[in-house]
Amino acid sequence: MNKFTTKIAAALSFGLVAAGAQADEIRIPVNSWTGQNLSAHIAGQLLEKLDHEVEYVTAGAVPQLAAMAQGTLHFQPEFWDNNVGDIYPDALAVGDIVIVGPLGLQSREGWIYPPYMEEQCPGLPAYEALYDCAQAFAAADTFPNGRLITYPADWGTRSRDLVAALDLPFQPVAGGSEGAMIAELRSAVAAQQPMLMMFWEPHWLFAEFDFNWIEWDAPENGVCDESNQTRGDACGFAQANVGKLVNRDFAETWPDAYALAEAFTMDNASQNEMILQVDQQGMSVEDAAAGWIAENEEIWTPWIEAARAAQD
Amino acid sequence: MTEIRRWVSGGSAWAVLIALTLVLLLQRDALPWAIRFPDGWAVPLTPWLNAGMNWVIDSFGIYFRAFSDQLSVLMRWIRDGINSLPWAAIVALVAFMAYAVSGWKLAVFSFAAMFYMVLIGFWTEAMNSLALVALSVPMAVIIGFFTGALGFASDRADRIIRPTMDMMQTIPAFAYLLPILLLFGFGPVVGLIASLLYAVPPMVRNTTMGLGAVNSEVIEAGSMSGATRRQLFWRVRVPSAMRQILLGVNQTTMAAFSMVIIASIIGGTADIGWEVLKSIRRAEFGESLLLGLVIAFMAMVMDRLTAQIARRDTSGPEALEWARPRVLWLSALVLAIAITALAQVLPFLKTYPAAWEFYPAGRLNSAVQYIVTEFTVTINYIKQVAFFFVMLPVKMGLEKTITPFSWGFAFTDTLKIGYAVAVLALAALSWQRRSWRAAALVIFFGMLLFVGITGMPWPALIAMATLLAYQTGGRRLALGMLAGLGFLLLAGVWEEAMLSIYLCGLAVLFCFLIGGALGVLAAEFDSVSAALRPFNDTLQTMPLFVILIPFVMIFKIGEFTALLAIIAYAIVPSIRYTEHGIRSVSKEVIEAATASGCTPLQLLWRVKLPLAAPVILLGLNQTIMYAIAMLVIAALVGTSDLGQLVYIGLGDGDFGVGIVAGVGMAIIAMLADRMTQAMGGRPK
Numbered sequence: 001m002n003k004f005t006t007k008i009a010a011a012l013s014f015g016l017v018a019a020g021a022q023a024d025e026i027r028i029p030v031n032s033w034t035g036q037n038l039s040a041h042i043a044g045q046l047l048e049k050l051d052h053e054v055e056y057v058t059a060g061a062v063p064q065l066a067a068m069a070q071g072t073l074h075f076q077p078e079f080w081d082n083n084v085g086d087i088y089p090d091a092l093a094v095g096d097i098v099i100v101g102p103l104g105l106q107s108r109e110g111w112i113y114p115p116y117m118e119e120q121c122p123g124l125p126a127y128e129a130l131y132d133c134a135q136a137f138a139a140a141d142t143f144p145n146g147r148l149i150t151y152p153a154d155w156g157t158r159s160r161d162l163v164a165a166l167d168l169p170f171q172p173v174a175g176g177s178e179g180a181m182i183a184e185l186r187s188a189v190a191a192q193q194p195m196l197m198m199f200w201e202p203h204w205l206f207a208e209f210d211f212n213w214i215e216w217d218a219p220e221n222g223v224c225d226e227s228n229q230t231r232g233d234a235c236g237f238a239q240a241n242v243g244k245l246v247n248r249d250f251a252e253t254w255p256d257a258y259a260l261a262e263a264f265t266m267d268n269a270s271q272n273e274m275i276l277q278v279d280q281q282g283m284s285v286e287d288a289a290a291g292w293i294a295e296n297e298e299i300w301t302p303w304i305e306a307a308r309a310a311q312d
Numbered sequence: 313m314t315e316i317r318r319w320v321s322g323g324s325a326w327a328v329l330i331a332l333t334l335v336l337l338l339q340r341d342a343l344p345w346a347i348r349f350p351d352g353w354a355v356p357l358t359p360w361l362n363a364g365m366n367w368v369i370d371s372f373g374i375y376f377r378a379f380s381d382q383l384s385v386l387m388r389w390i391r392d393g394i395n396s397l398p399w400a401a402i403v404a405l406v407a408f409m410a411y412a413v414s415g416w417k418l419a420v421f422s423f424a425a426m427f428y429m430v431l432i433g434f435w436t437e438a439m440n441s442l443a444l445v446a447l448s449v450p451m452a453v454i455i456g457f458f459t460g461a462l463g464f465a466s467d468r469a470d471r472i473i474r475p476t477m478d479m480m481q482t483i484p485a486f487a488y489l490l491p492i493l494l495l496f497g498f499g500p501v502v503g504l505i506a507s508l509l510y511a512v513p514p515m516v517r518n519t520t521m522g523l524g525a526v527n528s529e530v531i532e533a534g535s536m537s538g539a540t541r542r543q544l545f546w547r548v549r550v551p552s553a554m555r556q557i558l559l560g561v562n563q564t565t566m567a568a569f570s571m572v573i574i575a576s577i578i579g580g581t582a583d584i585g586w587e588v589l590k591s592i593r594r595a596e597f598g599e600s601l602l603l604g605l606v607i608a609f610m611a612m613v614m615d616r617l618t619a620q621i622a623r624r625d626t627s628g629p630e631a632l633e634w635a636r637p638r639v640l641w642l643s644a645l646v647l648a649i650a651i652t653a654l655a656q657v658l659p660f661l662k663t664y665p666a667a668w669e670f671y672p673a674g675r676l677n678s679a680v681q682y683i684v685t686e687f688t689v690t691i692n693y694i695k696q697v698a699f700f701f702v703m704l705p706v707k708m709g710l711e712k713t714i715t716p717f718s719w720g721f722a723f724t725d726t727l728k729i730g731y732a733v734a735v736l737a738l739a740a741l742s743w744q745r746r747s748w749r750a751a752a753l754v755i756f757f758g759m760l761l762f763v764g765i766t767g768m769p770w771p772a773l774i775a776m777a778t779l780l781a782y783q784t785g786g787r788r789l790a791l792g793m794l795a796g797l798g799f800l801l802l803a804g805v806w807e808e809a810m811l812s813i814y815l816c817g818l819a820v821l822f823c824f825l826i827g828g829a830l831g832v833l834a835a836e837f838d839s840v841s842a843a844l845r846p847f848n849d850t851l852q853t854m855p856l857f858v859i860l861i862p863f864v865m866i867f868k869i870g871e872f873t874a875l876l877a878i879i880a881y882a883i884v885p886s887i888r889y890t891e892h893g894i895r896s897v898s899k900e901v902i903e904a905a906t907a908s909g910c911t912p913l914q915l916l917w918r919v920k921l922p923l924a925a926p927v928i929l930l931g932l933n934q935t936i937m938y939a940i941a942m943l944v945i946a947a948l949v950g951t952s953d954l955g956q957l958v959y960i961g962l963g964d965g966d967f968g969v970g971i972v973a974g975v976g977m978a979i980i981a982m983l984a985d986r987m988t989q990a991m992g993g994r995p996k
Contacts, residue, residue, distance in 0.1 A: 029579070032586070032589055032590045032593050033593065033594075057579065057580050057582075058576070058579040058580060058581060058582050058586045059498070059578070059579035059580060060577050060578055060579050062962065062963060062964075062965050063493055063498055063502075063577075063578045063579055064498075064579065065965070066493050066494060066498055066965070067497070067498030067499075067579075067580075070377075070497050070498060072497055072498040072499060073498065086964060086965060086966065087964070087965030139868070140692065140695060140696040140699055140700075141699055141870060141872075143717060144717070149869060152948075152950075152959070152963075153950075153952065153956050153959070153960060154956075154959045154960040154962070154963030154964065155963065173869060173870060173950060174869075174950045174952070174956075175869055175950060176864075176869055176947065176948045176949040176950035176951070177592075177593075177948040177949070178593050179592040179593045179594065179595045179857075179860075179861065179864075179948070180595070180860070180864045180869050180948055180949045180950065181595075181869070182593075182594060182595035183595035183597075183861055183864040183865045184864060184865075184868055184869050186595060186681070186865060187681070187684040187864075187865040187866070187868070190681045190684050190685050191684050191685045191688045193688065204594075
């Protein structure tokens with residue numbers, strides 16, 4: 001190594017140390033589905049109105065939790081608490097991640113089917129009908145049982161447990177991944193083939209296709225206990241919560257942003273409309289979020305005021 | 313002692329084992345533990361691993377984190393640097409480089425490939441991916457070179473380095489994403505480290521091999537002319553090995569590209585890999601194909617460029633024409649500055665207008681939809697045949713597969729006896745015409761097909777595999793086999809491992825037969841070879857996920873689709889090595905055979921194939937490696953093997969589960985590798 005390169009190396013390492021200091025910006029994770037991207041950008045654009053610098057960082061569903069626990073990401077405005085492993089309750093327990101309350105999205109999980117299945121199985125949408133027309137849902141690899149696509153194996157085994165508990169003549173097949181499940185739905189609808197699948201709402205899929213939900217018995221006192229069901233007393237699935245998360249130091253570092261996070265809400269109808277704009281009409285997520293902000297000033301003005309009040 | 317050895321090498325050991333297996337099978341209702349390894353007997357590896365990991369994070373996490381902060385700043389610089397250049401300048405530079413190392417053809421190809429990224433409107437994302445590779449390749453090359461040199465210099469180091477490199481290449485990246493994330497913290501650095509882990513081994517291997525292969529006369533000449541040890545290494549040995557080292561650079565580059573998508577799974581990259589993942593999540597075939605092509609094109613351009621540089625003869629002193637490179641660098645600089653200046657006047661050179669973009673994803677989607685709706689009946693028929701007559705018998709055995717619904721008749725006791733008689737007759741025939749080895753093999757597969765791979769007693773399988781390893785590779789291989797399978801058993805992943813072997817085994821068999829046939833055709837007819845090449849290139853450089861979507865849409869979620877996806881990826885080495893092997897048979901031999909009156913068919917069967925056998929066997933080895941690598945990806949369409957366990961570990965944030973499954977897959981891959989190598993090395 002000659003003198004020149006040594007100098008460059010020295011300069012480089014000094015520069016690295018200098019630039020290594022953290023910038024004072026709020027980092028918001030962006031997941032790989034449109035609904036969350038919209039919530040993230042609306043929250044981000046509102047934070048910018050409070051003169052915060054915001055950076056959007058692409059992040060996977062589990063990695064984002066590790067990142068928030070480590071303080072690398074700060075504010076997740078739309079978090080689904082189903083289908084994540086131990087890392088989430090663990091981080092909550094030690095206080096690395098804090099729940100700021102529900103976002104306001106009404107989620108739904110359960111089994112869906114395309115409407116044309118009602119011709120082949122007239123008793124639908126009641127789950128009792130599934131006992132009689134399992135063969136209408138059958139495929140070569142499951143015959144004579146019906147074929148039920150469940151969540152991917154790494155999202156748990158709730159559908160499998162329910163089939164076993166109710167003794168339904170269906171064979172659960174793990175979906176593998178969200179992409180595979182959607183591919184299967186798309187091709188089944190295109191070819192008018194039988195289909196029964198565990199799925200969730202809100203999801204952009206419902207903006208593109210019609211699906212009906214299997215209906216269950218109403219649970220006693222409103223809350224479904226998944227682990228204790230029988231035929232005749234089956235409530236289906238306990239519903240997931242969609243919440244807002246911040247990291248440990250968020251409230252202290254940015255009190256006004258924390259107040260905004262507390263006030264921030266979103267409803268299904270607004271989100272579905274924006275999802276349609278983005279996924280079907282080719283609008284960018286940023287523009288769709290800006291459009292919502294322009295049209296709903298009366299909704300978010302009080303949030304900003306609350307945030308300003310918290311700052312003082 | 314020698315008596316025992318002779319007994320173990322002979323056929324009677326097989327007879328004893330087959331008898332033992334039959335006893336276990338007949339008594340399986342009384343001995344359920346022989347079929348399903350009891351959970352209670354498994355060693356609780358997962359909690360230990362998790363505890364160990366937590367300790368490491370608590371004790372050393374700070375240092376890893378600090379290191380990662382530095383790296384991420386460096387990454388940001390490179391990314392900003394690339395992004396500050398106008399697209400036209402980068403496209404022109406790449407094309408110019410291609411022209412300089414190879415000529416017009418490559419220049420045109422590089423230009424078209426790079427312009428494609430601009431055309432579909434994903435230039436920035438593509439450049440962010442390039443930034444990751446631009447940092448990981450030099451790092452991998454440097455680390456790999458010095459590790460490889462160390463392996464060359466010291467046999468003791470080599471003994472540690474070799475198996476470590478094997479592990480790094482065979483443990484699926486998904487299994488170590490989580491530990492990297494926990495250690496280094498969230499961010500693009502995770503992707504960088506993951507891609508380093510995967511990209512370093514080829515550099516190490518090629519460096520060690522290249523340095524070791526330098527002609528001893530060259531070294532002697534060097535030391536006679538008074539070179540010091542250091543000079544001897546840097547001035548004589550390294551330049552002489554340069555060709556092999558540069559080949560390592562080429563393979564390292566390709567490995568780094570193949571990690572682009574996997575790195576995005578963690579996030580923080582905002583690159584093309586993230587876009588591909590997004591479209592895959594939404595099952596948009598057209599989008600994912602167009603975006604996947606970006607990665608494929610980038611990899612192809614880099615492959616051609618680095619391969620060209622490696623191919624040029626740099627080992628002799630006459631290659632060091634200093635003037636030419638200097639002129640080249642200077643003209644490249646001038647070109648870049650000129651275009652950057654021009655871009656100030658013509659803004660479309662800097663930001664390509666959205667109106668000029670071309671993105672035919674919708675049309676591709678309707679094409680797949682058309683296939684799905686039009687050919688439903690045929691597709692279902694193919695799938696049923698594959699399921700009932702091939703996949704289920706191997707997995708669950710004929711005894712469970714043959715039912716009136718599937719085969720049209722029941723598997724009665726008479727038929728079962730008939731089956732046993734048929735197997736025995738075939739075994740007797742093979743003994744008579746070939747050897748006792750063939751007979752043992754027939755009986756083994758006869759039993760396997762009857763009960764399925766999941767129904768075979770594990771003590772019998774382990775004993776047979778160990779015996780086979782002993783007879784092909786000797787004591788060390790047998791010990792390795794016993795230890796490896798023992799790990800799978802004790803770690804409690806035996807069933808998943810067997811399901812992995814079932815999927816890979818079927819895929820490899822199919823690849824070897826069909827791919828081998830295609831390879832023979834390609835070697836015989838140049839037109840076939842030319843037609844296959846773009847397919848092979850695309851299948852190997854295209855992100856594996858993208859292959860999955862059309863398969864799922866057409867064949868639905870399940871093992872059949874997983875099998876097809878594995879085949880699509882693993883068939884390429886079978887084709888390539890077979891073609892290469894046959895084409896490399898020396899002309900004199902062929903001429904001699906033709907002169908002595910061989911027909912073309914005889915020439916193929918009696919001369920070319922036997923002579924090409926070592927290369928074809930190497931192709932089989934690579935096919936197995938590829939198939940195992942694809943298992944993890946195939947798990948995305950619903951399997952229940954080790955690949956799925958890797959995901960469960962990643963999805964749950966459970967380090968131990970993922971790493972046990974990952975190591976399990978590495979063990980299967982390494983055992984298969986050693987076995988095929990031992991078979992290839994056995995003197996005929």
